[in-house]
Amino acid sequence: MLIQYKITLPYNHPEFTLKALGSSAELIFNRPDLLLRSSNFFNMLSHPQSWDYLDGLFLLVFPLFQLAALVGVLAFLKWVGGASRLQVMVRDPKFMLFKTVVISILLLAIVVVSAPTKTPSEISARIKYQEAVKNGETHLRNGKIEEAKADYIQAAEMAPKAWKPYFMIGQTWQAQGRIDEANRYFRKVLLYNPIDSPTLTLLGNNLKRLGKTKDAEKMLRSAIRAWPLNFQAYDSLAQVQATQGKREEAIQLLNYAVQINPNYGPGHLNLAMTYHSLNREQKSRYHFNRALPLGLTGPVVEQIKSMLFKTPK
Structure with a gap:
């Protein structure tokens, strides 16, 4: 969530393109200011600023939802039993790797499809x-x-x-x-x-x-x-x-x-x-x-x- 807050959020504007996703190395080495977009989380200054709604959304609300989802998954796995076929499959490293690849490809496809097309005049x-x-x-x-x-x-x-x-x-x-x-x-x-x-x-x-x-x-x-x-x-x-x-x-x-x-x-x-x-x-x-x-x-x-x-x- 911290990476999402510090890196993805600054590009959340109408000019967002696939180029932004492909410039992670340039962002890290040439624009470190974007990685430190806000000092709220680290409280680096002697005069901390009050949180705005984006701070609360990305650093509090979203992580809580993710934590709740994780607790729900763990509770479900415990409920179905320790030696169930589903639990064994979920914990299999090969399955986890396959799932990661599929989800990454799916997310990339969503970005490609949802990216607005440009006319020749544009x-x-x-x-x-x-x-x-x-x-x-x-x-x-x-x-x-x-x-x-x-x-x-x-x-x-x-x-x-x-x-x-x-x-x-x-x-x-x-x-x-x-x-x-x-x-x-x-x-x-x-x-x-x-x-x-x-x-x-x-x-x-x-x-x-x-x-x-x-x-x-x-x-x-x-x-x-x-x-x-x-x-x-x-x-x-x-x-x-x-x-x-x-x-x-x-x-x-x-x-x-x-x-x-x-x-x-x-x-x-x-x-x-x-x-x-x-x-x-x-x-x-x-x-x-x-x-x-x-x-x-x-x-x-x-x-x-x-x-x-x-x-x-």
């Missing part, structure tokens, strides 16, 4: 959508923001319920400094994929920059809940907490970030600054020294160094 539209997305990626790599934006807008028009084009349109507006427009498209993403952690993080960061602290905190906590390994969301939430004077909680969140990714330089640098604000200079200098070899340079870093070590600027 297939052509899908190919054009993929070409538009690919062109947008190429233009982004070449620094052509406006051309990329046009490509992604075209892709969004072809597939209005696909969230990725909206995310990329928001990214292009973000690159041009138009936070208001970026937020508008990030919110569109959340209409179709409300648990996308990168989108929640970007939106939370933008709300933080706009001074909307409570909304930013809500978005960033949602980002962490959607992907508990999102160290950048921990960092951003720590900054929100620090601005509210909650520096101890900020330190805890930053420690989460550098535990997840020990080579995350900004996390060490922010820890150094936060410890310094609490006059805990030993830990402040430790994290600053951890940050320096990780490629952090520039006038801001030099200014922090002069402040921590009392050296001339």
Whole structure:
């Protein structure tokens, strides 16, 4: 049930295809965030979220029904007798293997038969959508923001319920400094994929920059809940907490970030600054020294160094 909840559920949307079933290895190695879609079961955070109906359905109701079915089968086998022919056959390893193969083939056949067929026009539209997305990626790599934006807008028009084009349109507006427009498209993403952690993080960061602290905190906590390994969301939430004077909680969140990714330089640098604000200079200098070899340079870093070590600027 845990695998069903963590892996199958995120694909339970109109775009579900056999391709989703065949990409299990890619999902595990490239999208581990989907495997940790919710922190409710593991209670990984210090600020656990309340269960929603899907949590209760997949982690409580369905397992109870399965347990009841198992108890019923065992009771039936005991009732028919210990040496009955049926019980001997059911416990035969060959029978169990045969049953597993038959059920797997049956389930695969059900998926194949129930999968909606696509018309030639739908297939052509899908190919054009993929070409538009690919062109947008190429233009982004070449620094052509406006051309990329046009490509992604075209892709969004072809597939209005696909969230990725909206995310990329928001990214292009973000690159041009138009936070208001970026937020508008990030919110569109959340209409179709409300648990996308990168989108929640970007939106939370933008709300933080706009001074909307409570909304930013809500978005960033949602980002962490959607992907508990999102160290950048921990960092951003720590900054929100620090601005509210909650520096101890900020330190805890930053420690989460550098535990997840020990080579995350900004996390060490922010820890150094936060410890310094609490006059805990030993830990402040430790994290600053951890940050320096990780490629952090520039006038801001030099200014922090002069402040921590009392050296001339």
